[in-house]
Amino acid sequence: MPRPFSALVLVALCACLVSTPRLAEAAARPNIVLIMADDMGFSDIGCYGGEIATPNLDRLAAGGLRFTQFYNTARCCPTRAALLTGLYPHQAGIGHMVQNRGSPAYQGYLNDRCVTIAEALRHGGYQTFMSGKWHVGENRPHWPVDRGFERSYALISGGSSYFQLDEGRKMAIDDQPHTPPSENFYLTDAIADNAVRFIADSGSRANPFFLYVAFTAPHWPLHALPEDIEKYRGKYLIGWDELRKQRLERMIQLGLVDRRWPLTPRDKDVPPWEEVKDKDAWDLRMAVYAAQIDRMDQGIGRILAELQKTGRFENTLILFLADNGGCAEKIDRGAPGALPGTRESFLSYGPPWANASNTPFRLYKHWVHEGGISTPLIAHWPGVIKKSGLTHEPGHLIDLMATCLDVARIRYPKTFQAREIVPLEGKSLVPILRGRSRISRDAIYWEHEGNRAVREGKWKLVAQHKRDWELYDLEADRSELNNLAPALPAKVKSLAAKYERWAARAGVQPWDQIRTRSTADPMLPTKIDLASRAKIFASHATPGDEFKIENAIDGNPETKWVGEAHPLSFQPANIVIQFNEPQTVQRLVLLSTIFRDRLALKDFEVYAWVNTNWAGATPVAIVKGTTNVSTVVDFPPVKASRLRVRIRDTWREDHSYPRLHEIEVYASPPGTVAGVRKDSPIADEKGSERFVLRRALGEKYVAPGVKFDEAKGYLHYVRAFLDTMIAEGTDRYGKFHSPMFASLLDMETHRIPDDIPANIEGQRYSDRSLRGGNLMHDIMLLRACEWASELCGDSKYRNAATDYLKFFLSNCPQPTGLFPWGEHAYWDFFQEKPGHPTHEFLGGIPAAFWDSVWSLGPEAIRREADGLLNHVGDLESFHFDRHADLFKALPSPRPKNLGGMDFPRHGGFYISLWAFAYSKTSDPKYLEWCRRMIDHHWSARDRGTGILPSTTRGSQAGTATVESTLSLAVSLLESATLLPPGEVRERFVSAGKAYAESVLGLPHKLKEGKFLAGFPMKTDPGQKPDYSEPYRYGYGGGFTADNIGLILALHRLTGDARSLRLAEDCASHYATHEPPPPHEIVRAHVYASILGLFTDLYALQRKPQHLAQAERYARLAIERLFHKGLFRGATSVDHYEGDLMVGNLAYNLLWLHAVKQNPGVWVAPNYFNR
Missing domain, CATH: 3.40.720.10 (Alkaline Phosphatase, subunit A)
Structure with missing residues (x-):
C-alpha cells in the first residue's frame, strides 16, 4: 500500500x-x-x-x-x-x-x-x-x-x-x-x-x-x-x-x-x-x-x-x-x-x-x-x-x-x-x-511568447498569451485545475504586481510587438557611443545632478534623468541628441523605469534633423501606450545630425515626471542608404486611434465640432445629447446591462473604445471611468434629465434619471450604507471589483436627490446618514476625516499624523444630510450630531481670520481653502431652513454668517483680474496668496467660477452686497479674457461653470451684458464640444467622459434656456457639483 x-x-x-566521514574526502573541489x-x-x-x-x-x-x-x-x-x-x-x-x-x-x-x-x-x-x-x-x-x-x-x-x-x-x-x-x-x-x-x-x-x-x-x-x-x-x-x-x-x-x-x-x-x-x-x-x-x-x-x-x-x-x-x-x-x-x-x-x-x-x-x-x-x-x-x-x-x-x-x-x-x-x-x-527566495518568474507566470511559495499565478491570470495553490493542486483567481482577487493583484516589476526589470516586452519584428538581420545596427560622439539637451529636468539629462547617456542604467512635475499634456518634454557629425541611424532604445508600479514613458515621438530642419512636421516614429522598460524604436534609416524625442505622456496619473535611465542610438550597418524624408500629413485614423492623432499633431489638432444653429436653440442640443445617452449611452461594461449611464463613449461610434489608454488627456486623476457609471460624476446629468422633462414636457428624461437612481440604490452601496469614492478609485459596480483599495464616498447621494430618493426608498437616506458616523474618527471630540474609513482599517498602533483632509465642505455635507434626515424622521440623534459637528468646526477655526483649516493632520495641516469655508457657510445657512425654530437652528445661522463674514472680509480678493487661489493658503490673510489661470481646473484649482457660485449663494441667503460685488468683479475678468484657442484642452465643466456664472448674474440683475456673456460661452461650448449627438469631455479630445462632468454643461445650457424664456425663474444650483 x-x-x-x-x-x-x-x-x-x-x-x-548526511553525517559521514566521507564529507572530508569530498571537500576537494568536485x-x-x-x-x-x-x-x-x-x-x-x-x-x-x-x-x-x-x-x-x-x-x-x-x-x-x-x-x-x-x-x-x-x-x-x-x-x-x-x-x-x-x-x-x-x-x-x-x-x-x-x-x-x-x-x-x-x-x-x-x-x-x-x-x-x-x-x-x-x-x-x-x-x-x-x-x-x-x-x-x-x-x-x-x-x-x-x-x-x-x-x-x-x-x-x-x-x-x-x-x-x-x-x-x-x-x-x-x-x-x-x-x-x-x-x-x-x-x-x-x-x-x-x-x-x-x-x-x-x-x-x-x-x-x-x-x-x-x-x-x-x-x-x-x-x-x-x-x-x-x-x-x-x-x-x-x-x-x-x-x-x-x-x-x-x-x-x-x-x-x-x-x-x-x-x-x-x-x-x-x-x-x-x-x-x-x-x-x-x-x-x-x-x-x-x-x-x-x-x-x-x-x-x-x-x-x-x-x-x-x-x-x-x-x-x-x-x-x-x-x-x-x-x-x-x-x-x-x-x-x-x-x-x-x-x-x-x-x-x-x-x-x-x-x-x-x-x-x-x-x-x-x-x-x-x-x-x-x-x-x-x-x-x-x-x-x-x-x-x-x-x-x-x-x-x-x-x-x-x-x-x-x-x-x-x-x-x-x-x-x-x-x-x-x-x-x-x-x-x-x-x-x-x-x-x-533556499530563501522571493519568487520564480517565467515569460515566453506572452505566456507568463510567477510562483511565490505555494502560489502560482499563470496566464497564456492574451488570456486572464489564473491562480493555483500548488500544494493542493499542481495539476492546475482549480483556478482560484475569481475567489482571491487580492492575491492575484499582489502577484501580478510582483510579476510586472520583474518583467520590467528583466526587459520583457509584449510578445505581439516582438513577434512581428524581422528575424533576418545578419548585419546588425551598431550602438553609437553617445557620451563621446554626441551632446544631449533636455527642455527641463528636476533640479539636482542626480536628475540631469547627461545621466541618460553615461552608460550606467543606475543613473537617470527625471523631468519636471507639470503635466505633459500642457508642455511635452523634449530631448535633443546632437551628433558631432551626421549619422545614418535606424534605431532608438529607451531604458525607462518603474515608479509606484507605473512605467514612466507612455507616449512619445522621434524626429530627425535632416539638412536644416526637423524633416518637416512628421516624426520618424510614433510610440503610443508603450508598456516596456526597454523600449526599442525602429524606423527607416535616416541620415541626421540630431534626433529629438518628444515625450507627450507618462503612466503616472498626473501625466508628469518623465524619466529615463539610458538612451541608446544605433547606426545603420555599413552601406545602408538613407531614405529621403518628406513633410507629409499624418492620416486621420479611425476609432480610438484618433487619440494617437491628437498627440501626434499637438497644437495642430482641433476636434470636430458643429456650427451653432440659433434657430434650434440650446434646448435642442441638450435634448439631442440626452437622447443619445438614453439610447446608446447606458452602462454595458459589466455582467449585465444597467440603466446607469456609461462613463466613457467614443464620439463617432457611441461605444467605449476597445483600446483606450488608461490615462487619456482629459486631465483625469485615475483610470476609474473605464469601469461602470458613477453617481458623483452624473449628478448634474441626472438633474438635466429632470429639468429637460419639465421644460419640454417629455417624461422619458425624468424616467431615465429615476431608473438610474433605483438601480444605483439597489446595487451599489457598500455594507456601511455608503458608496465607493469616485475621485480616488473606480468601482466596477457590476463586477463588484475595486480598481484600488475601496474608499467610501461621502455624498454618494447628492443633496439634489434627497427628496427624490426619499420618495423612492427612505432607507437609503437613513443608511447613508448613519453610515457617515464611520468617518467620525473620535466620537468624544467629533473630529472627522473623509479618510477615516481607511485609517480605521490600518493595524494598531496606527502611524501618527496620517495624511488626509477633513475638508469643511465635507463637514457641511454631513450637517446638511443630518438636518435633512431630522426633518424627515424627527430622530434627535441627527440634531445632536449636527450640533457636535458645528462645535468641532468652530473650535478648529483660525481665531484671527475665522477661516477654517482644510486639515489638522498631515503635511498640509494649517492650510486653508476659501472654497471649503464658503461651502460650510452655505451648507449651514441652507440647512437651517430645514430645522424648526430654536437654539440649534440659531446656531446654524450664526455660524454660517460668521464663516461668510470671514471670507467676505478678507482684505484682498482679486489681483489684476485673476482669482484668489483656493488651495493651499495659510490662514494668515496677510500672506501673499497664489493665483491661478481662469481656465485651468484642478484639485482645489483656484477661486474659479465654481466658488463664485458659492459667493452668489451667500448673496441669496444673506443679502450681503459685498458678495454680489465680488461676483461682478470676477465675472468682468471672464468678459474681457479671451477664451483659449480650440486646440487647448479645457474641460466641459469649465465652460459650464463660466456660462452658469453669467446666467446666475443675469437671473439676479437682468443686465444685458451678463446674458451676452452667458450666450457667448454657451455657443463656444456647443461649437467646440458637441459632435454627433454627444458633448465631448474636453476640447481636442474625441470622447464623452462622465468624470469630466459633461452633465454640468447640459444643466447650465438648460438654465440659460429657462432664464431666457422666463426672466423670473430661479433654480437653486447645486454649487458643490457645478
Missing part, C-alpha cells in the same frame, strides 16, 4: 541528511557534469514514473537526490541561456530564440552583461568542456569557444537530423566549423562519445573539470536506431489514456506527486485511444521517441563508466535535467510514406504523446503551465548527497550557476573582462543537496 505523501516528504528530507535532455517530459524516464528503460539515470537517482519541483523556462534557447548564466533569459539577451528581434533582451545571443558558468569556472581554475547542442548564438563571436569553453563539440544551431547535419545547420569543433560524416553517424552517440573523450583527455591535469553535455534527444525529428526501436514496439498499443494512468500511479508510489493532484483532462484535440484508427502507426511514433531516450541513457552510461575508469566518479557532482516539457509541435516534413525513425522521415510524436510525457500536468513546451516548465532534476555526488533522496523544494535553472560556483568555491563576479555583469538571479542548491536547509 503506498505511503501518504506527507510521509514521503519526511522520508525524502531525512534521506538528504568535477561537475551537467547533462540536459531536449524536449523530454516530466514523466518519461524510469525514476520519474516512466516505462522507458533508463537504468543509468535510475542508478544516479538511487544514489542521489531527485527534485520533484524543479523548473526550466519552457523552451530550448531561453533554458540554455538561463542555465549557462544564472539569469533569466531576457537578461542574458535571449528573451525568445536565436533570431534577433531588435531589442537587447531579444537579440538572440548571449550578451556581454552576463557571464557563463564556463567563463566563471575557467577563471577559477576549472577545465571547461562542452558537447552537444549550443543554441544561444549562431555566429562568431558567440560560440562555446567564445564563452568560456576550452574544448567543444557543438551543434551550434537548434535541432537537426540525427543521421546527418541538415542544410542550414551549423556544427563546430572548438573554433572550427565541422561537418559530420553522412554515414555511420548518430548524433546522440556522437555527443556522448565526445563527452567521454573530454573526460579522458582531462585526466592528465590536476585541476577539476566542468563538462556540459546537451543531448538533442528526444527532440524531433523522430530518428532512432532499429535495435532501440524494436525494444518498444507494441508497448504503446495500450494507448495514451492508459499510459497516463499507469505513469501517474507509479509517480504516486514513488512520492513524486501528491495523490490529491488529479490527472489533467486529455487534450481537447486528442481523441480517446479507442477512437484512434491507425493505432500501430501511433505506437511506432512513441516507440521511436522512447528509443531516443533509451539511446541517450546508454550514452550517459558510457560517461559514467569513463568517470569511474579515470577515478573521478566519487568526486563528481552530476546533474541531469530537461530543457522544457514534452513538445506538442506538429512536425511532418519528411519523404512521403517514410516510417518514423528512419533517415527519410522528419516527424514529431505530436500532442497525444506529449500529453502523456507531461503526466499529470497541463500543457506543453512553449507554455508556462506546469506541463511546459516542469523537469526532472537528478543530483548525484557520492559522500555529500544521501542516496535515494527526494526533495519537494522548488528550484529553477537559474540556480545551477550559483550551485556550481558554490561547490567550486568561486564567487560570482561583479565585473568580467572589464564589463559590468548583471547580478546573479539564482540561489545555490547546495543547502538542499546537503540536506541542511531550504
Whole structure:
C-alpha cells in the first residue's frame, strides 16, 4: 500500500541528511557534469514514473537526490541561456530564440552583461568542456569557444537530423566549423562519445573539470536506431489514456506527486485511444521517441563508466535535467510514406504523446503551465548527497550557476573582462543537496511568447498569451485545475504586481510587438557611443545632478534623468541628441523605469534633423501606450545630425515626471542608404486611434465640432445629447446591462473604445471611468434629465434619471450604507471589483436627490446618514476625516499624523444630510450630531481670520481653502431652513454668517483680474496668496467660477452686497479674457461653470451684458464640444467622459434656456457639483 505523501516528504528530507566521514574526502573541489535532455517530459524516464528503460539515470537517482519541483523556462534557447548564466533569459539577451528581434533582451545571443558558468569556472581554475547542442548564438563571436569553453563539440544551431547535419545547420569543433560524416553517424552517440573523450583527455591535469553535455534527444525529428526501436514496439498499443494512468500511479508510489493532484483532462484535440484508427502507426511514433531516450541513457552510461575508469566518479557532482516539457509541435516534413525513425522521415510524436510525457500536468513546451516548465532534476555526488533522496523544494535553472560556483568555491563576479555583469538571479542548491536547509527566495518568474507566470511559495499565478491570470495553490493542486483567481482577487493583484516589476526589470516586452519584428538581420545596427560622439539637451529636468539629462547617456542604467512635475499634456518634454557629425541611424532604445508600479514613458515621438530642419512636421516614429522598460524604436534609416524625442505622456496619473535611465542610438550597418524624408500629413485614423492623432499633431489638432444653429436653440442640443445617452449611452461594461449611464463613449461610434489608454488627456486623476457609471460624476446629468422633462414636457428624461437612481440604490452601496469614492478609485459596480483599495464616498447621494430618493426608498437616506458616523474618527471630540474609513482599517498602533483632509465642505455635507434626515424622521440623534459637528468646526477655526483649516493632520495641516469655508457657510445657512425654530437652528445661522463674514472680509480678493487661489493658503490673510489661470481646473484649482457660485449663494441667503460685488468683479475678468484657442484642452465643466456664472448674474440683475456673456460661452461650448449627438469631455479630445462632468454643461445650457424664456425663474444650483 503506498505511503501518504506527507510521509514521503519526511522520508525524502531525512534521506538528504548526511553525517559521514566521507564529507572530508569530498571537500576537494568536485568535477561537475551537467547533462540536459531536449524536449523530454516530466514523466518519461524510469525514476520519474516512466516505462522507458533508463537504468543509468535510475542508478544516479538511487544514489542521489531527485527534485520533484524543479523548473526550466519552457523552451530550448531561453533554458540554455538561463542555465549557462544564472539569469533569466531576457537578461542574458535571449528573451525568445536565436533570431534577433531588435531589442537587447531579444537579440538572440548571449550578451556581454552576463557571464557563463564556463567563463566563471575557467577563471577559477576549472577545465571547461562542452558537447552537444549550443543554441544561444549562431555566429562568431558567440560560440562555446567564445564563452568560456576550452574544448567543444557543438551543434551550434537548434535541432537537426540525427543521421546527418541538415542544410542550414551549423556544427563546430572548438573554433572550427565541422561537418559530420553522412554515414555511420548518430548524433546522440556522437555527443556522448565526445563527452567521454573530454573526460579522458582531462585526466592528465590536476585541476577539476566542468563538462556540459546537451543531448538533442528526444527532440524531433523522430530518428532512432532499429535495435532501440524494436525494444518498444507494441508497448504503446495500450494507448495514451492508459499510459497516463499507469505513469501517474507509479509517480504516486514513488512520492513524486501528491495523490490529491488529479490527472489533467486529455487534450481537447486528442481523441480517446479507442477512437484512434491507425493505432500501430501511433505506437511506432512513441516507440521511436522512447528509443531516443533509451539511446541517450546508454550514452550517459558510457560517461559514467569513463568517470569511474579515470577515478573521478566519487568526486563528481552530476546533474541531469530537461530543457522544457514534452513538445506538442506538429512536425511532418519528411519523404512521403517514410516510417518514423528512419533517415527519410522528419516527424514529431505530436500532442497525444506529449500529453502523456507531461503526466499529470497541463500543457506543453512553449507554455508556462506546469506541463511546459516542469523537469526532472537528478543530483548525484557520492559522500555529500544521501542516496535515494527526494526533495519537494522548488528550484529553477537559474540556480545551477550559483550551485556550481558554490561547490567550486568561486564567487560570482561583479565585473568580467572589464564589463559590468548583471547580478546573479539564482540561489545555490547546495543547502538542499546537503540536506541542511531550504533556499530563501522571493519568487520564480517565467515569460515566453506572452505566456507568463510567477510562483511565490505555494502560489502560482499563470496566464497564456492574451488570456486572464489564473491562480493555483500548488500544494493542493499542481495539476492546475482549480483556478482560484475569481475567489482571491487580492492575491492575484499582489502577484501580478510582483510579476510586472520583474518583467520590467528583466526587459520583457509584449510578445505581439516582438513577434512581428524581422528575424533576418545578419548585419546588425551598431550602438553609437553617445557620451563621446554626441551632446544631449533636455527642455527641463528636476533640479539636482542626480536628475540631469547627461545621466541618460553615461552608460550606467543606475543613473537617470527625471523631468519636471507639470503635466505633459500642457508642455511635452523634449530631448535633443546632437551628433558631432551626421549619422545614418535606424534605431532608438529607451531604458525607462518603474515608479509606484507605473512605467514612466507612455507616449512619445522621434524626429530627425535632416539638412536644416526637423524633416518637416512628421516624426520618424510614433510610440503610443508603450508598456516596456526597454523600449526599442525602429524606423527607416535616416541620415541626421540630431534626433529629438518628444515625450507627450507618462503612466503616472498626473501625466508628469518623465524619466529615463539610458538612451541608446544605433547606426545603420555599413552601406545602408538613407531614405529621403518628406513633410507629409499624418492620416486621420479611425476609432480610438484618433487619440494617437491628437498627440501626434499637438497644437495642430482641433476636434470636430458643429456650427451653432440659433434657430434650434440650446434646448435642442441638450435634448439631442440626452437622447443619445438614453439610447446608446447606458452602462454595458459589466455582467449585465444597467440603466446607469456609461462613463466613457467614443464620439463617432457611441461605444467605449476597445483600446483606450488608461490615462487619456482629459486631465483625469485615475483610470476609474473605464469601469461602470458613477453617481458623483452624473449628478448634474441626472438633474438635466429632470429639468429637460419639465421644460419640454417629455417624461422619458425624468424616467431615465429615476431608473438610474433605483438601480444605483439597489446595487451599489457598500455594507456601511455608503458608496465607493469616485475621485480616488473606480468601482466596477457590476463586477463588484475595486480598481484600488475601496474608499467610501461621502455624498454618494447628492443633496439634489434627497427628496427624490426619499420618495423612492427612505432607507437609503437613513443608511447613508448613519453610515457617515464611520468617518467620525473620535466620537468624544467629533473630529472627522473623509479618510477615516481607511485609517480605521490600518493595524494598531496606527502611524501618527496620517495624511488626509477633513475638508469643511465635507463637514457641511454631513450637517446638511443630518438636518435633512431630522426633518424627515424627527430622530434627535441627527440634531445632536449636527450640533457636535458645528462645535468641532468652530473650535478648529483660525481665531484671527475665522477661516477654517482644510486639515489638522498631515503635511498640509494649517492650510486653508476659501472654497471649503464658503461651502460650510452655505451648507449651514441652507440647512437651517430645514430645522424648526430654536437654539440649534440659531446656531446654524450664526455660524454660517460668521464663516461668510470671514471670507467676505478678507482684505484682498482679486489681483489684476485673476482669482484668489483656493488651495493651499495659510490662514494668515496677510500672506501673499497664489493665483491661478481662469481656465485651468484642478484639485482645489483656484477661486474659479465654481466658488463664485458659492459667493452668489451667500448673496441669496444673506443679502450681503459685498458678495454680489465680488461676483461682478470676477465675472468682468471672464468678459474681457479671451477664451483659449480650440486646440487647448479645457474641460466641459469649465465652460459650464463660466456660462452658469453669467446666467446666475443675469437671473439676479437682468443686465444685458451678463446674458451676452452667458450666450457667448454657451455657443463656444456647443461649437467646440458637441459632435454627433454627444458633448465631448474636453476640447481636442474625441470622447464623452462622465468624470469630466459633461452633465454640468447640459444643466447650465438648460438654465440659460429657462432664464431666457422666463426672466423670473430661479433654480437653486447645486454649487458643490457645478
